[in-house]
Amino acid sequence: MTAREAQAAPATSPVPRPAVLGDYETAARGRLDGRVWDFVQGGAESERTVGDNRRAFSRVTLRPRVLVDVSHCDTGTELLGARLRTPLGIAPTAYHQLVHPEGEVATARGAGAAGALFVVSIYASHTLEDIAAAAAAPLWLQLYWLRRRDLLAELVGRAAAVGYRAIVLTVDAPRLGRRHRDARNGFAIGPGIRAANLDPAVMTAAHLPGTGRSALADHAAEAVDPSVTWSDLAWLRERSDLPLVLKGILTAQDAALAVRHGADAIVVSNHGGRQLDRTPATLDALAEVVDAVGGAVPVLLDGGVRGGTDAFAALALGARAVLLGRPALWGLAADGAAGVAGVLDLATEELAHTMALAGRPDLGSLDRSAVLLRAERR
Numbered sequence: 201m202t203a204r205e206a207q208a209a210p211a212t213s214p215v216p217r218p219a220v221l222g223d224y225e226t227a228a229r230g231r232l233d234g235r236v237w238d239f240v241q242g243g244a245e246s247e248r249t250v251g252d253n254r255r256a257f258s259r260v261t262l263r264p265r266v267l268v269d270v271s272h273c274d275t276g277t278e279l280l281g282a283r284l285r286t287p288l289g290i291a292p293t294a295y296h297q298l299v300h301p302e303g304e305v306a307t308a309r310g311a312g313a314a315g316a317l318f319v320v321s322i323y324a325s326h327t328l329e330d331i332a333a334a335a336a337a338p339l340w341l342q343l344y345w346l347r348r349r350d351l352l353a354e355l356v357g358r359a360a361a362v363g364y365r366a367i368v369l370t371v372d373a374p375r376l377g378r379r380h381r382d383a384r385n386g387f388a389i390g391p392g393i394r395a396a397n398l399d400p401a402v403m404t405a406a407h408l409p410g411t412g413r414s415a416l417a418d419h420a421a422e423a424v425d426p427s428v429t430w431s432d433l434a435w436l437r438e439r440s441d442l443p444l445v446l447k448g449i450l451t452a453q454d455a456a457l458a459v460r461h462g463a464d465a466i467v468v469s470n471h472g473g474r475q476l477d478r479t480p481a482t483l484d485a486l487a488e489v490v491d492a493v494g495g496a497v498p499v500l501l502d503g504g505v506r507g508g509t510d511a512f513a514a515l516a517l518g519a520r521a522v523l524l525g526r527p528a529l530w531g532l533a534a535d536g537a538a539g540v541a542g543v544l545d546l547a548t549e550e551l552a553h554t555m556a557l558a559g560r561p562d563l564g565s566l567d568r569s570a571v572l573l574r575a576e577r578r
């Protein structure tokens with residue numbers, strides 16, 4: 201069942217006729233506890249980077265070509281050997297059960313209905329195996345480099361055994377960003393929700409409310425290994441034959457190092473503005489990374505993508521695919537699997553529409569000449 205069918209059928213759909221992804225945001229806002237909402241929406245420190253990710257997309261101008269046959273617009277793409285119906289996928293986000301009882305199992309169903317990639321967080325609230333059983337489209341597994349390397353080795357083995365297609369190592373979080381909303385809320389992961397793939401002994405701090413701090417930040421300080429460097433990637437490589445994707449690259453220097461150390465793909469990401477505040481908007485960093493990589497590996501982007509026209513801009517500037525973080529959680533909170541598929545289908549329809557009006561009937565015909573990215577006014 202596609203999301204459109206799901207929404208057309210019962211008059212009880214909680215998000216009737218969403219016109220833009222922001223309609224899912226509004227619906228999610230009405231359903232979530234304030235502290236969970238702050239955890240989802242919030243960013244690090246002044247949240248300047250959260251806003252900059254969005255502002256960068258508003259500086260894009262489109263340059264349409266005309267008298268092109270656009271009677272069929274194809275959003276299909278290929279990524280690390282897998283065919284996808286859409287270049288829009290789901291970024292890894294922790295603890296989907298915070299926003300919907302069916303958590304990542306529903307997210308996997310929604311992504312499958314849309315034919316979209318789903319990157320599963322190491323902090324998923326369902327097991328890798330249950331998520332895989334619900335999936336009908338490619339899954340990748342995201343890791344943070346935990347001090348407990350035995351857990352990493354176990355996870356990459358389990359992921360391969362149930363068909364995950366890549367390992368994504370997030371490299372922008374040697375410690376957690378200073379998230380003032382979570383600190384003020386003393387945010388902790390509530391009872392009944394757990395990181396289903398990790399040893400509970402590692403997770404204690406993440407569940408301690410009432411400290412006056414973010415329990416997740418305390419957990420990260422305990423559990424994440426901040427001493428990891430480029431040379432450690434070989435350790436992970438030796439334990440998995442799956443392609444290795446590095447998420448959180450923002451500079452040409454690190455992009456070149458990633459290629460040199462054998463990364464199979466790169467995600468240009470500032471973690472949705474949740475880690476180092478005042479990093480560049482991902483759209484502004486994209487061309488630098490794409491140029492440094494020189495086509496050696498695919499480059500993906502996340503951060504601030506809120507519709508098909510944003511995706512069009514990122515794809516034109518060289519991204520092979522684009523990931524949605526918060527919007528997937530809005531869809532999940534609003535309407536479970538149908539909401540996730542609804543977000544992906546709506547954004548993909550918007551992308552196809554933009555492609556038609558811009559005279560670019562397939563992703564291969566999209567290049568930098570399709571957009572102008574105006575410099576930021578100082």
Ligand SMILES: Cc1cc2nc3c(=O)[nH]c(=O)nc-3n(C[C@H](O)[C@H](O)[C@H](O)COP(=O)(O)O)c2cc1C
Pocket residue numbers: 239240241253291292293294321322323342370447469470471472473474502503504505523524525526527
């Ligand atoms: C609630 C939440 C949880 C997140 N959890 C993770 C995570 O577990 N691993 C990770 O690599 N990134 C995580 N991220 C960052 C996302 O993968 C992604 O980089 C970011 O959300 C993209 O920006 P967007 O939300 O503006 O689309 C999280 C983001 C949010 C909003």
Ligand SMILES: CCCCCCC(=O)C(=O)O
Pocket residue numbers: 293294323344373376416419420424471474
């Ligand atoms: C590394 C400790 C917990 C991380 C929580 C998920 C996440 O990455 C986020 O942005 O939030």
